[in-house]
Amino acid sequence: MKRSLRSVLTAGALAAGALMIQPAARAADPFTLTSSAYQDNAVMDIKNAGNVKEVPSCVAEAGNLSPPLAWSSAPEGTKSFALTMVDPEGFGGAGFIHMVVYGIPASVTGFAEGELSKPSDKFVGGKNAREMATYFGPCPPNTVGAHHYTLILMATDLDPKAPELKPGMTRDELLAALKGHVKGTAGLILRFKHP
DSSP states (O other): OHHHHHHHHHHHHHHHHHHHTSOOOOOOOOOEEEOSSOOTTOBOOGGGSOOOTTOTTSOTTOOOOOOOEEEEOOOTTOOEEEEEEEETTTGGGTOEEEEEEEEEETTOOEEOTTGGGSOOTTSEEOOOTTSOSSOOOOOOOTTSOOEEEEEEEEEESSOTTOTTSOTTOOHHHHHHHHTTTEEEEEEEEEEEOOO
16 A cells, blocks of 8 residues: 555656646736837838828828738637827827827737728728828927827727727827726837938
8 A cells, every 4th residue: 555655656756847837828928909000119201200281290191001001810709900009298298199099809910001091891990180080190290300200009908999990089089988998908109201
């Protein structure tokens, strides 16, 4: 009996030791926002700059094309996404909101170049600082250095057609509607300077 108990204990110790040397379970990949055109902190091309003629700081030959964006590893339970773009140095440091879009279905994993520059059934348009429901590209004064443009993607547990996600919301209104519903965020910073 002693021998069989010793055998059992030895076998148990060996099994426990084998489990301890197994590689640790791989953590889930992080929720990320990327662009096929730019690395984080890269300078955007003039085609991505704003081109509104009545805004003196806009570049005439700009294309106002939103950059291509893609994301992966959304948190479990994500039902929709919201995306904003803010220039924190704009308006003399008060911040300039360039884009507010939301109600993006969980099945969407990105936007092609220019896709956010026009209305789409893939998102609900909010209201940026120019009161546009789509992307408005950089137009910083040409007397300063590069401005930073922070893109923030929020994964939410709200259905894309949820009543909270009504069209035409400002960034502040969107953030209030999303309170308690954000599952995770991912960001990307881009820069632009007048040529």
